[in-house]
Amino acid sequence: MLRAGAHVLGAPAFFPVGRSNFKRIRASGAFYVDHTRFLEVWERVGEDGYTTLLRPPRFGKTLMLDMMAAYYDAGVGADEHDRLFHGLYIGENPTSGARAHHVLRLNLAPSASVGASFDMQAFLDDAVDDALVDFVERYNLAVQRERPFEMRDIKRVVGAVGRAGGRVMVLIDEYDRVANELMVKDKDAYARSVMGVSGEEASSPLRSLLTTFKMAQDRAPVTLLMTGLTPIVLADVSAYNVARNLTLREEFGDFFGFTSGDIERGLTTAGHGSGDIAAALAVMRKWYNGYLFPGASQRVFNPQISLHFMDLFTSSARVKEATLRGVIAPDDLVSRNLRVTESMLSVLATSRAGAGPLAKLLGGDATYTLEGRVVDEFRFSDLMRWNLEGVESESEDKFCSYLYYHGALTFAEKPGMLPPDKLSIPNELVRREFWDALPKRLRDAVLKTLDAAFAAGPQASAELWEDIFSALNERSAAGIADTSRVDEHAFRGMLLWMTGNEAVSVQTEVAAPRQSSEGAGTGRVDLVVEHVKSPTRFVIELKRVKGSGPKALAGAVERAAEQVADYDLSAVPKAAHVTHDVRLAVVLADDDVVVRVVGDEE
Structure with missing residues (x-):
């Protein structure tokens, strides 16, 4: 569903490529697909607890959290709130949680490359300090900052909200971004930064952070939603076993990605005719479509990569003409900054555990049938064993599940009531990425x-x-x-x-x-x-x-x-x-x- 009203003259481009600021997107009249019914569903299952929701790269997780922050923020005035959500599902069907929380945002995406010398503790300290400074100032809390805030200060700040009778909502974006890079570049650094010592909750920086949020519940009512790519870090940070993983639950199947109807409405609003839109969709279906999540009503397009093409199709006469003539160049189909998968694909592409599945996926079968279901919990050590031990069906299922979470595979058909699940490569772009590995x-x-x-x-x-x-x-x-x-x-x-x-x-x-x-x-x-x-x-x-x-x-x-x-x-x-x-x-x-x-x- 598009925002009512015209695009603001002089505002950023209509298609918000790489943009995730919900308020700015709404204020400019830019293209926005209404996934706000997610809030209604999420409140029924997770609004009073700790939850995790995983989706592949470039699927709008950051924008979803920014929309949530705007909706739940007690500091947003009623008039501004009405303007932001006017015409959207949640604006017409508000929930009791609207404007009822002190919202703490924590983005764990690094600003620089991650390598063997990466200091996870310093990185998390800086992220926590930035988040708490913004939180204390925004809500005018009586909390002194005599030194940079540290993890231990989270409980102190949450306590200040609790004493005033307030509720805290914590939104953590890209919880495993750094960890995924360390898996590829330095497994020892990964072990130090993430895994720590079994049974010791504060034995790694990431364990300490998540344990601190868990312990903050006794200072005020805390609701937490964490997004990321895979469940590996959740399993390795076993201290955080209070979170419910919503990723494979069917009620969340329709809240990420674009449908063909969304794309048609966007291109129509941008001024394209039906023939041009049909040509654009023919290209996009081949390259960006095909993702199917449990419970979804239809297959969807990768949203960020779709926005990239829709923007080029609208702003570049050359790209539009090439699309209409059926001679579009692969370099125009995706920016190097918008790759579907992460760097570990280049490692797993030659894994022994992957040889059997890849033979079927890239060969004549085009699908791979698991022994059971997509695996919802496995550890980093499981990945390492694939290169050291014999190929077993359990290893192959974890290999395929890992690629599913990264968006390199998707469900070949809607999951049935009983196993096994069938997976397939979603589109031509991902198939090319296997080759590019x-x-x-x-x-x-x-x-x-x-x-x-x-x-x-x-x-x-x-x-x-x-x-x-x-x-x-x-x-x-x-x-x-x-x-x-x-x-x-x-x-x-x-x-x-x-x-x-x-x-x-x-x-x-x-x-x-x-x-x-x-x-x-x-x-x-x-x-x-x-x-x-x-x-x-x-x-x-x-x-x-x-x-x-x-x-x-x-x-x-x-x-x-x-x-x-x-x-x-x-x-x-x-x-x-x-x-x-x-x-x-x-x-x-x-x-x-x-x-x-x-x-x-x-």
Whole structure:
């Protein structure tokens, strides 16, 4: 729902890209999607307690908290409150909590990069001091600041509100932002800053902060809502077990993201006609849509990235013309400052626990079925075990759940009453981010050589394919000290990066009858690779050997060649334009790759 009234001449752009100040957005008449019914629902389940709500990056969490601060703030006058919420759901259906709280805002997003030398204690001290100074001044509290405020002063300030008969609402934004960066850059710093010592509530800076808010409840009625990305830090900061996690509850499914109706109304108000809007939506559905949360009535678009495109479509004649002609450039589709996922995607992209799920998600299946539900609690140590232990369904479920929280996966269908849940990649932008997780050198080497292999068709040499497999084998082993762990299961996942070329399709573990009496029955082809313009299909059997001795390699090549030659490929569906099958036997060694072209047939 749009705000009633016209955009104010001379105000910031109509589409508020990167802006999260609710009062300014409303005052300027900028585009605003009404999610204020969230307050009514949240008050029923969490207004008198401590709650957490997680959503992917760029999904409007900060704006939601700023709207909440304006609604609940006892310091906002009645007239201003009415102007801010006029025409919105909550303005027409006010709750008892309106203008009834002293609101304490705490934003834990760092202003500079986070590294091994990052001082979490100093960072939190500064954030607390800034928040309490603003809080005391705004509500004119009788609290002296003889030195910078510290965590221990939270109880003193809350007590001042309680003695006056007031209520405190604490809104913490990006509670795990720093922690997520430390996970990637320095796990020891993460342990010091977040995990602390099991059973000791004040043994890390973040534990101390959350424990202090928990203990402040005896000074005044305190309501707390905390937003972030994943439940990992909640699990590692076990001192904060009083918070209810609302993330997967169905009643909150419709309060983040844009619907196609929201986008149509925004573009209409910006002056675009129906034909232009249809062209814009066609692009946006491919690149930004597809997110489905539990209980949601429909799939939604990533809001911040959608705003970026809507603003360009409105302000740039070049971008609009390219959109209408269907030749929009990828660089116009997303700003580098508006990436969907966080940096850990580049680490998890090559995790052994991820090889199986990624093979299905990036291959022909396009979905991954969990053993159970999306996991609502797991620890940082669970992530580390994926690179050290065998692949288990529990590890794969946590891997996929982690990507779900980061917005790299979403529900493939509405969750049923019973498990399992099914997940899928939401859109083209996220699919490209999986590909972008690989270094440019590797992407270029693989794609250029792959093009050459398809151009050569049945005459493609074993050496061409060895170049492709060697580049991928080197990358798949790069983050694992024990390269014997890079088995054919993990390598199949790596080969799916070939789909960075949109013309290439890769299927894994494809069922195929065996022709020989010894191998009677149905087997599974490791990889089937096709190109939309090539008449050649490559059918690949993979083997992994430990060590690289001549006898071991020769024996593995013979076994792979016999196995791939035994498949009855006439029973394996192929695209109508494919006329040739080329069978390849591929053997992976610790420091070598051997490819044999077994034969080609029409």
